[in-house]
Amino acid sequence: MRVLGLIYAPGFLSNGPVHTALLVGGGAAVVCAVVGVFTVMRGQAFAGHALADVSSAGGSASFLLGLNPLVGFLGMAALAAGAMEWADVRDARERDLLTGVMLGAGLGLTALFLYFASVTGSATGAAITVLFGSMFTIPASIVPAALAVAGVALAVIAAIYRPLLVSAVSEDLAQAQGTRVRRIGLAHGWALALAVSLSAMTVGAILSTALLIGPAAAGLRLADRPGRSLALAVLIGLLATWGGILLAYDSYDWTPGHGWPVSFFIVVLVFIAYLLAALLARVRARGVSLRAVHPSGCGQD
Amino acid sequence: MLRRFIVLLVLSVAATVSGCGHTPRDTTLNAVGIENQYADVIAQVAGPRVRVRAIETDPDTDPHEFEASPAIARRLATASLIVENGVGYDPWVDRILAASPGPRTVINVGRLLGLPGTANPHVWYDPRTMPAVAEAVATALSAERPAEAAGFQSRARAFVASLAPWKEALESFKRHYGGTAVAVTEPVADDLLEAAGCTILSPYSLQTAIMNGTDPAPQDVAAEEALLREHKVKVLLYNRQVTNPLTASFVDLARRNGIAVVGVYETMPVGYHYRSWMLAEMSALEQAVSRGISTTRLEERAPRP
Numbered sequence: 001m002r003v004l005g006l007i008y009a010p011g012f013l014s015n016g017p018v019h020t021a022l023l024v025g026g027g028a029a030v031v032c033a034v035v036g037v038f039t040v041m042r043g044q045a046f047a048g049h050a051l052a053d054v055s056s057a058g059g060s061a062s063f064l065l066g067l068n069p070l071v072g073f074l075g076m077a078a079l080a081a082g083a084m085e086w087a088d089v090r091d092a093r094e095r096d097l098l099t100g101v102m103l104g105a106g107l108g109l110t111a112l113f114l115y116f117a118s119v120t121g122s123a124t125g126a127a128i129t130v131l132f133g134s135m136f137t138i139p140a141s142i143v144p145a146a147l148a149v150a151g152v153a154l155a156v157i158a159a160i161y162r163p164l165l166v167s168a169v170s171e172d173l174a175q176a177q178g179t180r181v182r183r184i185g186l187a188h189g190w191a192l193a194l195a196v197s198l199s200a201m202t203v204g205a206i207l208s209t210a211l212l213i214g215p216a217a218a219g220l221r222l223a224d225r226p227g228r229s230l231a232l233a234v235l236i237g238l239l240a241t242w243g244g245i246l247l248a249y250d251s252y253d254w255t256p257g258h259g260w261p262v263s264f265f266i267v268v269l270v271f272i273a274y275l276l277a278a279l280l281a282r283v284r285a286r287g288v289s290l291r292a293v294h295p296s297g298c299g300q301d
Numbered sequence: 302m303l304r305r306f307i308v309l310l311v312l313s314v315a316a317t318v319s320g321c322g323h324t325p326r327d328t329t330l331n332a333v334g335i336e337n338q339y340a341d342v343i344a345q346v347a348g349p350r351v352r353v354r355a356i357e358t359d360p361d362t363d364p365h366e367f368e369a370s371p372a373i374a375r376r377l378a379t380a381s382l383i384v385e386n387g388v389g390y391d392p393w394v395d396r397i398l399a400a401s402p403g404p405r406t407v408i409n410v411g412r413l414l415g416l417p418g419t420a421n422p423h424v425w426y427d428p429r430t431m432p433a434v435a436e437a438v439a440t441a442l443s444a445e446r447p448a449e450a451a452g453f454q455s456r457a458r459a460f461v462a463s464l465a466p467w468k469e470a471l472e473s474f475k476r477h478y479g480g481t482a483v484a485v486t487e488p489v490a491d492d493l494l495e496a497a498g499c500t501i502l503s504p505y506s507l508q509t510a511i512m513n514g515t516d517p518a519p520q521d522v523a524a525e526e527a528l529l530r531e532h533k534v535k536v537l538l539y540n541r542q543v544t545n546p547l548t549a550s551f552v553d554l555a556r557r558n559g560i561a562v563v564g565v566y567e568t569m570p571v572g573y574h575y576r577s578w579m580l581a582e583m584s585a586l587e588q589a590v591s592r593g594i595s596t597t598r599l600e601e602r603a604p605r606p
Contacts, residue, residue, distance in 0.1 A: 017522045128514050
């Protein structure tokens with residue numbers, strides 16, 4: 001405990017906004033890591049980013065209408081996910097184009113809603129909150145709803161775990177096994193929408209991709225078995241999010257009069273985790289290839 | 302930021318184009334107060350023969366987020382006297398004016414008072430500000446219309462004299478309740494509170510974070526909550542025009558702890574003049590401190606003719 005005291009400024013764990021950030025951020029990190037692993041395996045990282053940008057239109061609309069921000073982010077992301085799966089474009093290039101156009105339309109709506117919000121009422125900081133997140137201003141009353149959303153997303157993934165995994169590896173194989181690939185795709189899309197709206201609310205729509213694909217990609221690099229990748233992704237996501245909150249809290253003493261934005265620390269930690277994972281994977285791969293050359297080698301890890 | 306830049310680009314083109322068209326000489330003098338409290342002071346000093354207009358008039362929106370339109374650029378281009386707040390509060394004005402050079406007087410209130418660029422921009426709450434503005438306006442108008450100089454000067458003196466009840470209210474408050482601890486969400490009325498002898502306990506970094514819409518530090522949020530929860534302050538003043546879920550949670554916390562809440566305005570509310578506005582804010586503060594009465598909205602009066 002004494003060592004910990006050196007790392008964090010006093011009062012960290014007794015601070016109200018920190019509690020809320022730890023809970024909502026932790027929930028978002030876990031869900032993003034779990035859903036993100038499948039999103040990365042399915043090669044839908046860009047779609048994940050687009051969903052986040054489209055969901056920002058919902059976030060800004062809820063600012064305009066005075067709704068709970070979670071409702072806005074969630075509604076818009078679910079709509080977009082449904083639309084994307086409904087369009088059912090198989091060709092990868094065509095899919096990228098559709099995703100890109102939707103992303104643009106979503107951000108365009110965000111700009112419109114934010115403009116209306118600023119001319120019809122007080123919308124101080126709405127743009128920053130929606131696009132870059134403002135974890136320490138999340139009202140504590142949102143915690144139960146946010147954790148419930150996280151729980152639903154995890155339940156959806158758990159319910160379709162096996163077929164989702166098979167179809168992520170090979171759609172043909174899944175089809176041969178009698179899986180309804182489209183239904184699985186839609187379910188994954190909605191779980192993705194839940195994950196993305198949670199992370200858009202915590203680190204902001206533009207940065208939410210980092211939380212979605214960073215820990216997942218690192219987890220996939222570090223382990224070959226899906227279960228292990230999932231566990232590692234969750235661990236990395238949680239460490240980055242909670243570490244980011246801690247650093248943001250500490251940063252209050254670094255520059256006079258204000259702390260640094262928490263979203264910055266989280267995405268930087270995610271980036272570092274990904275770099276380390278890539279490095280580790282490369283070192284391991286070299287070890288394996290050395291062993292392959294010298295079958296009598298003593299390397300056993 | 303980018304959006305604002307593009308709007309300005311379009312505006313500057315529009316302003317240049319509109320500046321070229323010559324209309325028959327209009328003998329009425331046009332004056333603009335960017336914020337309506339300045340327009341009010343100009344009108345009182347200028348009298349009936351000057352057309353005075355305000356740009357920022359909506360008491361329900363945040364002036365910090367204001368964006369100009371081509372119509373506003375035209376209005377500014379035809380004004381021969383402009384009063385802007387300065388101190389980073391309305392930087393778009395200078396950019397529009399740079400696009401349409403012309404003979405005009407621009408009074409930058411921050412510069413008039415010799416304030417640094419980092420000062421609290423809500424300078425009109427300082428009782429020393431408007432007398433200086435009235436004097437500068439009278440001087441500018443006299444240069445424009447020397448024949449009417451005596452009228453401008455005497456009206457400026459009358460305006461300054463009319464503020465006496467407000468200054469008396471400030472002095473009386475200071476005598477009775479000097480040193481009263483208060484919390485604020487935003488620095489909007491800080492100058493008024495200081496003139497009234499109140500002690501502002503809210504962290505200034507929290508106030509600027511809320512004003513600028515940036516991430517507040519959790520330490521500051523916790524400190525503000527402690528002020529309200531532990532009854533360390535008598536009143537919470539919040540800026541009605543700069544609100545977000547965080548300020549709403551402070552107001553809510555104050556209410557639950559029985560602390561009086563006073564909503565203050567950044568733009569002069571409908572039906573008020575500068576003097577009556579300041580008197581109304583003062584009386585709301587006094588009611589809150591002396592009797593624990595909350596005022597979140599100044600009573601709307603009939604709009605001025």
